[in-house]
Amino acid sequence: MPGLLAAHVIATIQVYVSNRGLYQTLTALAGAGYLVVPNERVMPRLLEPGAALAGALFFTLSLGAGLTVLSFAAAWIWDRLLLRKKMLLIPFALLWGILIALPNIREFSPFVSLYLLLIPPLIFLITAKALPPRTGKRLVLTEMAQVIPLVLIAALWGAFMNEWIFLNVRDTLLLSNPAGIRVNDFYYTHTLYPAEVFKTLQQKTLKTCRITGIPDAALAASLEKTLARFDYLAVDVPARADLAVRERDGTLFFEHEGAVLVKSTPGDFLARPAETLREFSRQGDGNLFFRRITFFSLAAGLPVALYIIIYGLCRFALSFFMNAGKASLAASVACLAAGTVLVVPFYIQGDVVSPDRVAMAMESPDWRERVAALRTIDRAGMEIGNYPSYRKMPAGTHVAERYWIAFVLGKSQRPETYPDIVTLLDDPHPNVVCKAIEALGKRGDSRAIEVLKGRIRTSDHWYVQWYAYRALRSLGWKQTKST
Numbered sequence: 388m389p390g391l392l393a394a395h396v397i398a399t400i401q402v403y404v405s406n407r408g409l410y411q412t413l414t415a416l417a418g419a420g421y422l423v424v425p426n427e428r429v430m431p432r433l434l435e436p437g438a439a440l441a442g443a444l445f446f447t448l449s450l451g452a453g454l455t456v457l458s459f460a461a462a463w464i465w466d467r468l469l470l471r472k473k474m475l476l477i478p479f480a481l482l483w484g485i486l487i488a489l490p491n492i493r494e495f496s497p498f499v500s501l502y503l504l505l506i507p508p509l510i511f512l513i514t515a516k517a518l519p520p521r522t523g524k525r526l527v528l529t530e531m532a533q534v535i536p537l538v539l540i541a542a543l544w545g546a547f548m549n550e551w552i553f554l555n556v557r558d559t560l561l562l563s564n565p566a567g568i569r570v571n572d573f574y575y576t577h578t579l580y581p582a583e584v585f586k587t588l589q590q591k592t593l594k595t596c597r598i599t600g601i602p603d604a605a606l607a608a609s610l611e612k613t614l615a616r617f618d619y620l621a622v623d624v625p626a627r628a629d630l631a632v633r634e635r636d637g638t639l640f641f642e643h644e645g646a647v648l649v650k651s652t653p654g655d656f657l658a659r660p661a662e663t664l665r666e667f668s669r670q671g672d673g674n675l676f677f678r679r680i681t682f683f684s685l686a687a688g689l690p691v692a693l694y695i696i697i698y699g700l701c702r703f704a705l706s707f708f709m710n711a712g713k714a715s716l717a718a719s720v721a722c723l724a725a726g727t728v729l730v731v732p733f734y735i736q737g738d739v740v741s742p743d744r745v746a747m748a749m750e751s752p753d754w755r756e757r758v759a760a761l762r763t764i765d766r767a768g769m770e771i772g773n774y775p776s777y778r779k780m781p782a783g784t785h786v787a788e789r790y791w792i793a794f795v796l797g798k799s800q801r802p803e804t805y806p807d808i809v810t811l812l813d814d815p816h817p818n819v820v821c822k823a824i825e826a827l828g829k830r831g832d833s834r835a836i837e838v839l840k841g842r843i844r845t846s847d848h849w850y851v852q853w854y855a856y857r858a859l860r861s862l863g864w865k866q867t868k869s870t
Contacts, residue, residue, distance in 0.1 A: 388692075390458065390510045394451025394502060398443035398581070399436075401498040405584045406433040406442075412595055415624045420868040422840065424592050424856045425579075425849040433580075441573070442580030446681065450502055452692035453684020458510035459695075466518050483507055490676040499677045536719045537694050540726035558758065558787040562818070568786065575817055575850045585677050588629055588643075589668035592856060594619045600633040606653055610639075613660050615866050630667065643671040698722050739763040749776045754785040761791040765798065772801040781811055789819045797826025805832060812842065821854040828858030836864050 410433040413423045432438045461479055469475045490499040561567035588594055596619040601607040610632060611621050619630050631642040639656055641649040648670040649663055656663050701718035709717065739762045740748045748760035764771055771777050780792040789811065796808045811823035827835040839855045846852050
């Protein structure tokens, strides 16, 4: 589709520019002696066009899909309901202008503006030209019949939505077969590249800072130490500083890209640094609208776009055997049937088993029942160490099972289960490794600090490093230049 193609071109350039900026930041931090994430093994990929091309798919399938669907709907409404009256294009133009203005209220957002300037008019014009002539009520009824299945599928999935549905989809649809595992792995390999594009400073793993113009050496040292607690790490490269702190007449000025965003006194900041840095991040956040429209597009635009594509393929195939009207209705019925069938396995699958059946389910030959037992252990707050059969699970062939055993081991209170988590750090699948790393962070065992630092330095997977860094911080470890 032209809208998705245009979005992908823009997103590829946007992610590439972001990757280069991150590379420069990490180079400065590594040069200052800090432990960096991603590490030096992954950093060169930030400069590869392929990484940007793959990472851009996130924005293509979210914002690109959302703007495409929205523009298609606008053209359909103007053509079918407003009878192509040119005067009635004015409200659409006003809405388009507002949409372009919103992300630029605080500061100019060139890439977001490009998405909004190019995709809506492109899709509107193509759709308006491609729509068949209006021939009466029969055509309208046929078109409504095409939309009804989409509404019914959305209602069906929405009615059964719960906290387990996404885990069920992942475990049942993705991690249970080679093709699904490849899709899952692609996501976890490339998703952090686009995420860096619109994260707030507070959400970023590592930030840079410079402390200048503070004659009191003790105060400067206290500020540097305090900022490091929140991963604002001091560097000597002015151009790469996310935060610059300077003092004048007893007031601290917190600056980003030359603009003062927050003011405080040394006493107030050192007493409540989290509040000051949270406000600093909020004031410097120029991507709020971008994030909101992207996530809305991911939740609504992508499913609708997928429905349209699948419907179009079905209609094309059926058109060889029946006339256009019947092919449209048959394609709608086929899409509704497929949407209904796909939802069934995720809800009839048992999420949990009763607590009195956990021991038996742990020994079951069906991996799904073993996973259900692990979920019961998690929900009921049971101790996995009470079920010795769990020791066979880290060697299992199913990724979902190994993932869940790592999950519940993180809540175990028994020292003898610690080596089992460490064993899972060598699992061949990154989802399992990440969950094992998270488990080490939850257990609070300081022995894990050196293990996790080693994983950050040697891993070639950004997601694994990211989880390891979060686990380190939860264990109380802090960055120093001698790290």
